[in-house]
Amino acid sequence: MNQKVTHLNELIEITRDGQHFYQHALEVVKDVELQHLFRDMAQSKTHIIQALSVKVAANQEQPAQGGTATGKLREVYADIKARLGNADAVYIDQLDQTEERILAAFEDALSTAEPDVRALLAIELPKIRACHERIHKLNHGGAKRGD
Template sequence: MTTTTLTTIDTLNELIQVCRDGAQGFHAAAEAVGDSKLERMLYDLSGQRTRFVGELRQCVLRQNGEPFGSGSLGGAVHRVWMSLRDAISTRNAITILEDCERGEELALSAYRDGLATLVEPDVVQVVRAQAIEVQVSHEQLRTWRYERMCRAS
């Protein structure tokens, strides 16, 4: 394997870990949020991240790599999503959404970093499309949080 291919596989595996953490974090948030509309949206985001994992795994396999590895950024994202557990215990929707937003910010950073290292057009296309969806979900989370803050005041 070439150095470029190995870098691509490592980058994709980091994104797989980021998406797995996101799927678990959104699922936990959905179970705890106590608002049926918001719950459905968070479950949808969890499902989206699970779909992303599948797409990224396919990219790794096309590179003749072994899907899923861990990277340092994956650890940072994981820590943010695990801090969500503390917010969940309060069942405070605003706090849960703040933590979800923070996780999305780190995910966006991982996608930006990943896109800076990827060169294969088919892989770039998949990762870029996912990054756009992460950006949209980040903006949705911010809107949902803002709406709840306005209601609370």
């Protein structure tokens, strides 16, 4: 597997962490607006994963199918912490950190990627930034749920 595909698969895995975490969180939180937000965010991650997977497949390679250990640990940590306090706030905070991790990974990849991958990342990066901004504002009181 060449380095381009390796980097794309790493981005798929990190993005899938976010997708899985949002799907998990929407099943746990009770607030209907948060459930809708988390569903939207999971769907956004699905679209990004699909776009990256197409690029991997175009290189005659298999797209990554799973997430990362770090992503799973963050989910487990959130579950444990949510039992001790405000579950909604815990999931929002942990999802904000997940979004920061995804954004950093994409920005790092953009700076080192080959031109064809850089073009794809330039298309997907605004979507990543919008997701990050949405959950970050919610986490830090800059927006109401559903914004």
